[in-house]
Amino acid sequence: MSTIVIEHLARVEGHGGITVELEGDKVGSVRFDVFEGARLLEPLLRGKRYDEVAPTISRICAICSSAHTLTSLKATENAFEVRVSPQTELLRELLYRGESIESHALHLFLLALPDYLNYPSAIAVAADKPAEVLLGLRLKKLGNLIQETIGGRAIHPVNAVPGGFGKAPSIDQLIELRSVLMQGVADSDAAIDLMASLPGADFCHADTTYAALRSPALDTYYGGDEVMVVSNGSRAIVHAADYKTLTNEKAVPHSHARHSTFGGKPFMVGSLARLTINPGRLTGRLAVAMKRLKLQLPADNPMDNNKAQALELINDVERALEIIEQLLRAGVKDERPVPVHPRAASGTAITEAPRGLLIHSYTYDAEGRITSADVITPTALNAANLEMHIRVAVEQCADREEAVISKRLQMIARAYDPCISCSVHLVRRR
Amino acid sequence: MSKPTVGIFGLTGCAGDQLVILNCEDRLLDIVALIDVRDFLMASSENDTACPLDVALVEGAVVSNRDAERLQAIRQRAKTLVALGTCAVWGGVAAMDRGADRRKLLEEVYGETGLSYDSVPAQALHEIVKVDLNITGCPIEKDHFLAAIANLLNGDAPVYPEYPVCTECRMLENNCLLIERGELCCGPITAAGCKARCPDLRVPCVGCRGPLADANPSSLLAMLAEKGFDRQAIANRLRTFAPEGVAQ
DSSP states (O other): OEEEEEOSOOSSBSOEEEEEEEETTEEEEEEEEEOOOOOOHHHHHTTOBHHHHHHHHGGGOSTTHHHHHHHHHHHHHHHTTOOOOHHHHHHHHHHHHHHHHHHHHIIIIIIIHHHHHTOSBHHHHHHHOHHHHHHHHHHHHHHHHHHHHHHSSSSSOSSEETTEESSOOOHHHHHHHHHHHHHHHHHHHHHHHHHHHSOOOOOOOOOOOEEEEOOTTSOOSSSOOEEEEEETTEEEEEEGGGGGGTSEEEOOTTOSSOEEEETTEEOBOSHHHHHHHOGGGOOHHHHHHHHHTTOOSSOSOTTHHHHHHHHHHHHHHHHHHHHHHHHHHHOOOOOOOOOOOOOSEEEEEEEEETTEEEEEEEEEOTTSBEEEEEEEOHHHHHHHHHHHHHHHHHHTOOOOOHHHHHHHHHHHHHHTOOBHHHHTTTSOBO | OOOOEEEEEEOBSOSHHHHHHHTOTTTHHHHHHHSEEEEOTTTBSOOOSSSOEEEEEEESBBOSHHHHHHHHHHHHHEEEEEEEHHHHHHOOGGGTTTTSOHHHHHHHHHOGGGGGSOOOOOBOGGGTSOOSEEEOBTTBOHHHHHHHHHHHHHTOOOOOOOSBHHHHHHHTTOOOTTTTTOOOOOGGGBBOOSTTHHHHTTOOOOOTTOBOTTOOHHHHHHHHHHTTOOHHHHHHHHHTTOTTTSOO
């Protein structure tokens, strides 16, 4: 028996590894190991007042900090039955799009691209192909500018609070943002050109179950509370309140990771899942880009998640522009957050973080102090499916050279864009 | 002159300070032209994990024996060790309740298997090794990072503000959230450098940069008590990012 070990996965957020045991030509156990330290943030939240919860829990992860902040606020507001203003809804969606642009650009250009071009890092790519890396940095900066303008800071946004925002952006700020986003339209097309020029990554095929928030027109990451699960043509709906049916975890003897399954099957969340479940908007520029990338949905290749992220860059820039137009048409009001009246209650929120479904579920006491918190992250939801794809990739690799297998497995793991800091409280650690 | 060798490391945290480095989009390629980044796992799959380093930038807190061992190994390699961010400087959010029964918390989150985890109460870097420079913030400010790189290249030590967030807030002519609106704002005891980002947006300071060296928490406590906040609420707020920095 031999073992393939990827000791410390590079170019991902956090600390994780992969172990595959081979018994002759057969694949034995497959593990996506997480050795991120336990920060125990959920129990540490206990006793915090409702307005302290989002700024504390956002520290789970920097790359997804807007997603954690917004999902946390939505869960708290659901518990206290707070209805935020339409302007707040739009600004939150815009903030979410900013994070998605930043996160996808970071992942595609700085983390994933070097694999396709056979470089160890984007820094090394930049030495030979600076234009490609600069394109990525420009898109990344655009995402950060949106987060800074709306959220007050690119990482761990401070301006989004229970009931609304500390301060709404000014008309001038939105006009400035719009002009930078116009450049982003061309840049997101250029990102498709680059992705279409890369060598194919065609080494793992498997029927895949996908789960995403329903948003047929792909117009919201933040709104809605119905998750759709699609598998081989069959569809099921899970409401936010029933989220535990999605995280129905099962300890399996061959793995260190607890497996999230739905109807006994692992599933994939993230960009590819969102496009598969919400194809309504795949028209116009998105349809053209999809054809150029030769992407067909539902996909059976996890590497297609990179293509889906590139398509979402187009969608995110378009949607951000629409939101800004809407805000400018309506006029931005200097409104204060809706007052929050705490009471003993529970609230659950599901949103679409850049990496997929994110769930926060809280219980508060009568004074508005949190008594329990449950946070389910996309990387934790994806863990079982990633292990499935790793297994399939090894099985489908005719070449038994360890270096070949190892590179493929790393590329698959990166295509999931794992955020291991996020996953740590759900995936068991080594 | 040969370029200084640099390693960028994350212990346990949110990777936000490494992300701030990657967020220097306009300067990133200039920076990597001036320094020789040898070890940066978040950005590269080819790293020299043993070479001596002129500068090691380390983010995150120590929450496991594995973290402590990694930190000691980094210290041995590095001439200058820089703690990046509130977790590295103060312990950060994971250290907010260091007195809690860790075994109980582990069991609560991970079930019985949690008891076998390598897990220790969160510590700041200086509690384990000698730290040469602290750059605080959750996350660090981009300008502070760029200034540190420029200073280190020139052989100087960077200088950061030694006054509270309130000073920056007053310069912006904001109404005081604490005195005028009675909100639980940590500005008076929190190290400036953020340009009073939160109170400038009418959001109270949560103290994410950690306390000022010569902060006067007792006067803040007295003021907050006068505004009607109970001890528990105040303690919760003040302990979130820097448990040891203020009176318990």
